[in-house]
Amino acid sequence: MVQIKKKKERDANIPDAGMSDIVFLLLLFFLVSTTIDVDTGIGLSLPEYIPPEEQEFVPLSKDRLAALNINENGDVLLDGKVIAIPQISENLIPRIESKINLPLKKKLVVSVKTDRKTNYNLYIQALDQIKYAYAEVQKAYAQQAFGKKLSELTPEEEKTVKKEKVPIIISIAEPEKI
Amino acid sequence: MTFNKKRASVKQEIPTSSMPDIIFMLLLFFMVATTLKEVEVYVQYKLPEAVAIEKIENKRLISYIWVGKSGKIQVNDAIVKVEDIKDIMYKKRQELPNVIVSLRIDKESDMGIVNDIQQELRKADARRINYSAMLKQ
Numbered sequence: 550m551v552q553i554k555k556k557k558e559r560d561a562n563i564p565d566a567g568m569s570d571i572v573f574l575l576l577l578f579f580l581v582s583t584t585i586d587v588d589t590g591i592g593l594s595l596p597e598y599i600p601p602e603e604q605e606f607v608p609l610s611k612d613r614l615a616a617l618n619i620n621e622n623g624d625v626l627l628d629g630k631v632i633a634i635p636q637i638s639e640n641l642i643p644r645i646e647s648k649i650n651l652p653l654k655k656k657l658v659v660s661v662k663t664d665r666k667t668n669y670n671l672y673i674q675a676l677d678q679i680k681y682a683y684a685e686v687q688k689a690y691a692q693q694a695f696g697k698k699l700s701e702l703t704p705e706e707e708k709t710v711k712k713e714k715v716p717i718i719i720s721i722a723e724p725e726k727i
Numbered sequence: 728m729t730f731n732k733k734r735a736s737v738k739q740e741i742p743t744s745s746m747p748d749i750i751f752m753l754l755l756f757f758m759v760a761t762t763l764k765e766v767e768v769y770v771q772y773k774l775p776e777a778v779a780i781e782k783i784e785n786k787r788l789i790s791y792i793w794v795g796k797s798g799k800i801q802v803n804d805a806i807v808k809v810e811d812i813k814d815i816m817y818k819k820r821q822e823l824p825n826v827i828v829s830l831r832i833d834k835e836s837d838m839g840i841v842n843d844i845q846q847e848l849r850k851a852d853a854r855r856i857n858y859s860a861m862l863k864q
Binding site for chain 2: 569572575576579582583587594596597619664665667668669670672674676677678680681683684721
């Protein structure tokens with residue numbers, strides 16, 4: 550009897566011991582190059598552009614308007630009175646609160662006006678104070694009306710708070726021509 | 728007398744065969760979360776700090792304008808003049824109707840340049856803006 554010897558099969562394995570090393574390298578690369586940075590900042594909607602000749606003045610009653618002026622020396626005036634920047638929110642909160650139940654046309658308008666030479670940082674600090682004041686009022690109102698935190702409101706309730714009761718109305722004054 | 732150390736007959740090995748799988752998962756996460764910087768920023772700037780800041784959820788909507796210490800303005804990957812912003816932003820707005828313009832302005836800048844940029848943005852009707860700021864610690 551002839552014995553046919555079967556050829557011994559060779560192991561056809563790809564060595565995969567170093568696989569994890571390679572993947573580790575890739576992982577390290579992405580770990581290092583990743584920047585999970587979230588863009589944060591103060592949001593604002595600019596008013597529509599109207600050419601100077603078509604601009605008209607809409608009279609605003611005095612109790613609706615909170616006029617904030619910041620001059621080039623860093624002095625801050627709220628309705629003509631000198632004020633420190635950290636005090637802006639304390640001043641605005643009661644005024645915003647007093648108008649919660651008024652219709653949209655009667656809500657407080659915060660107007661911010663700056664000089665060309667005003668420091669940008671000061672402007673942001675002032676804007677921050679205004680935003681902070683509104684956020685505080687919204688928070689208080691949500692707690693009082695719905696008994697919830699702002700983040701827990703349903704979209705419907707959020708709309709009532711943010712659009713109807715405590716809308717943020719910040720007006721950026723038209724820059725003056727020199 | 729000989730002492731034979733008793734050894735447990737059970738194999739004491741941690742199975743490592745699925746290690747690459749786990750690392751692949753990590754890798755995938757970082758690959759997805761990575762946004763490689765597409766633009767080189769030529770201007771130097773330090774952002775102001777604020778408390779009442781909000782996050783911009785949708786990164787795709789954002790378009791940046793940098794203003795550096797020297798007062799130079801950069802849009803996309805080029806230094807531009809104030810007057811050019813209007814055209815650039817107008818085009819952007821046609822592609823992305825609800826674009827958010829993120830203003831990354833050095834905190835020592837003057838309001839004059841900020842006002843000029845805002846006027847240009849208003850002319851281009853790109854009115855949703857965001858003053859980029861860091862959270863005050």
